[in-house]
Amino acid sequence: MNPMEGNTNEIFYLCEGILLNPNDKTMKDEFNHNRELSFSNIDNCILILEREVQNWLLAPMSLLIDNDIANKSKYVPYKNSIFALFGIFSYIEKIQRYKDGKPYTSGDTQSTTILTYGFKQLFPEDENTQYGNNKIKKILENTRHSLMHSGNIGDNVLLNNDYENSSPVVYKGSNNNLQKIEIIPYKMKSKIIDDFEIYIEALREVSNIELRENFQIVFDEFYNNEISMLR
DSSP states (O other), X not given: OOTTTTOTTOOEEEETTEEEETTTTEEEEGGGTTEEOOTTOHHHHHHHHHHHHIIIIXXXXXXXXXXXXXXXXXXXXXXXXXXXXXXXXXXXXXXXXXXXXXXXXXXXXXXXXXXXHHHHHHSOOOTTOOXXXXXXXXXXXXXXXXXXXXXXXXXXXXXXXXXXXXXXEEEEEOSSOEEEEEEOHHHHHHHHHHHHHHHHHHHTOTTOHHHHHHHHHHHHHHTHHHHHHTO
């Protein structure tokens, strides 16, 4: 048994390769010759978010969806994609909060509003996907909300990585008469991976003052406990 297990000062990983040691108040990057990092350095904080999202959210999601694509037997091609939707919607809200400078706190009632706005930014309207906020909310009710509360997608939602739709998400019907929501998980995944790369690149640009300030607000709130350990 690890002698540190159960110890409140047990060392732990913030993300892959970045080890925080409350005992000697250090945070080191094992992927870069144990270089010491600091929460007071915004570039170090950006690195932590980058590793966290890439390795603990995007990589597992890609593994699940890629396995679906590789497995063409009946009923199997979409089984992992149902679970991968958890990660997709988690990403949308998480990164939109970073972009807006709105950290999640207990009792927060803004989740649906933030998620709706983030969804619209990632999957904007075009000639094939004419839907506004009300339709986006209907999509969320039958995907993200249904998954969170019932462990499955709702009525009229179909996942298929073989759809020939040009858009990752297509809503069929009107605001009051939902007929079908077609979702292509691998296209949604590809879109959020591209979005994250653009976001990280923008964060590293010192001229993007507001974006960096918003990032720091959310980061500091989320890692408040870890930051206090190194003081």
